[in-house]
Amino acid sequence: xxxxxxxxxxxxxxxxxxxxxxxxxxxxxxxQATLLLKLAGEVEGKGRSEDTLAYFREAIDYxxxxxxxxxxxxxxxxxxxxxxxxxxxxxxxxxxxxxxNKELAGIxxxxxxxxxxxxxxxxxxxxxxxxxxxxxxMRAQKALDHLxxxxxxxxxxxxxxKLLFSERVGADVAAIQPKWRAVxxxxxxxxxxxxPNDPPAMTGGRKGRHTEHLGHMLSEMQIVARxxxxxxx
Amino acid sequence: MxxxxxxxxxxxxxxxxxKDPELPMIDVVELGIVRDVTFxxxxxxxxxxxxxxxxxxxxxxxKEIIASLAAHGFEDARIRTVYSxxxxxxxxxxxxxxxxxxxxxxxxxxxxxxxxxxxxxxxxRRAKPTTQCPFCGSANTVEKSEFGSTACKSIHFCSACxxxxxxxxxx
Numbered sequence: 001x002x003x004x005x006x007x008x009x010x011x012x013x014x015x016x017x018x019x020x021x022x023x024x025x026x027x028x029x030x031x032q033a034t035l036l037l038k039l040a041g042e043v044e045g046k047g048r049s050e051d052t053l054a055y056f057r058e059a060i061d062y063x064x065x066x067x068x069x070x071x072x073x074x075x076x077x078x079x080x081x082x083x084x085x086x087x088x089x090x091x092x093x094x095x096x097x098x099x100x101n102k103e104l105a106g107i108x109x110x111x112x113x114x115x116x117x118x119x120x121x122x123x124x125x126x127x128x129x130x131x132x133x134x135x136x137x138m139r140a141q142k143a144l145d146h147l148x149x150x151x152x153x154x155x156x157x158x159x160x161x162k163l164l165f166s167e168r169v170g171a172d173v174a175a176i177q178p179k180w181r182a183v184x185x186x187x188x189x190x191x192x193x194x195x196p197n198d199p200p201a202m203t204g205g206r207k208g209r210h211t212e213h214l215g216h217m218l219s220e221m222q223i224v225a226r227x228x229x230x231x232x233x
Numbered sequence: 234m235x236x237x238x239x240x241x242x243x244x245x246x247x248x249x250x251x252k253d254p255e256l257p258m259i260d261v262v263e264l265g266i267v268r269d270v271t272f273x274x275x276x277x278x279x280x281x282x283x284x285x286x287x288x289x290x291x292x293x294x295x296k297e298i299i300a301s302l303a304a305h306g307f308e309d310a311r312i313r314t315v316y317s318x319x320x321x322x323x324x325x326x327x328x329x330x331x332x333x334x335x336x337x338x339x340x341x342x343x344x345x346x347x348x349x350x351x352x353x354x355x356x357x358r359r360a361k362p363t364t365q366c367p368f369c370g371s372a373n374t375v376e377k378s379e380f381g382s383t384a385c386k387s388i389h390f391c392s393a394c395x396x397x398x399x400x401x402x403x404x
Contacts, residue, residue: 017380017388020378020380020388021378021379024380024381024384027285027287027289027384028286028287029287030287031285031286031287031288032287034286035286090354103316105317106315106316106318106319107286107316109316109317109319110283110285110286110316110319110320111286112319113319113321113404114286117379117380117402120354120379121379121380123354183354
């Protein structure tokens with residue numbers, strides 16, 4: 001989901017280095033999603049491939065947190081969202097390396113190394129923009145204020161999550177929240193940005209409830225595969 | 234060569250003909266992505282591990298390994314992708330590192346062990362190892378971006394010879 005959103009920046013980045021960085025991060029994320037969806041298809045055992053799961057599922061069947069499907073906005077919005085997600089992903093993949101499922105543990109170990117680079121990139125930019133000019137500070141703060149309401153979804157565990165954790169396959173996402181919060185607070189302080197006091201009110205992304213933006217995004221992401229069923233690339 | 238006479242070493246020699254499409258001076262064995270070669274009742278299996286999750290070179294490499302083995306008489310060779318342990322640039326041979334340098338790409342440093350603390354996540358607080366310029370050897374270089382022309386490279390600039398250069402990231 002986020003890999004696709006980031007790919008929309010390709011050719012539109014504010015400077016060449018950032019254009020390249022976001023395309024690289026998008027590639028890593030799409031690569032990680034491919035490996036995870038392939039594994040999910042194998043575990044399900046109904047013959048669905050990673051491409052079937054990515055290109056032929058309806059919006060309601062997606063289980064992503066809503067924050068990731070939101071349109072990119074300005075660069076501050078893209079970077080603040082990236083940072084909030086990267087820190088979560090870093091801690092999630094750190095835990096999943098201990099999974100009883102060896103395939104999942106291996107995929108997590110690989111992704112973990114990639115996400116270390118992503119967090120460093122996004123945290124650096126959050127500090128640079130927050131503690132930068134009046135304009136960049138204002139935009140970063142506005143992005144944080146808007147995004148904060150979505151952040152609770154990353155730590156919502158449903159029955160499947162709880163079962164996977166009890167079987168030592170998945171991670172305890174709720175236990176990640178304090179670690180995530182510590183890093184976010186540290187970086188926001190450096191960036192002179194204020195974390196909103198409001199509780200993260202938006203819920204339900206992991207249950208298949210989405211914003212109106214997901215359908216529009218999927219129509220673009222899925223159109224080639226759906227217009228040419230069976231095509232290979 | 235018939236499959237009966239094949240050994241692990243002879244297979245590795247064949248695989249050494251397969252180059253990384255994005256770094257054609259390096260072969261897949263010295264890159265460290267060939268993890269094992271096994272025979273089961275005469276059927277050959279090559280274990281490889283991806284470099285980066287989304288590296289587009291991996292699909293090309295798989296096809297070329299299959300083609301190269303087929304050309305040497307191993308038509309039914311199989312590739313198995315293994316993810317654990319995860320690939321690290323520490324597996325790259327010294328010869329491969331030297332070839333990178335000769336081609337203007339600064340080779341990777343040894344991978345730092347993660348301390349798991351917040352400091353390693355926030356770049357501005359990290360002391361980084363010096364990357365030597367592959368052209369003039371100067372240590373007076375600056376990192377321009379941790380993301381470069383491919384997933385595995387970062388962009389640097391040499392303040393001594395004023396030449397931009399790629400660095401194969403320590404990963």
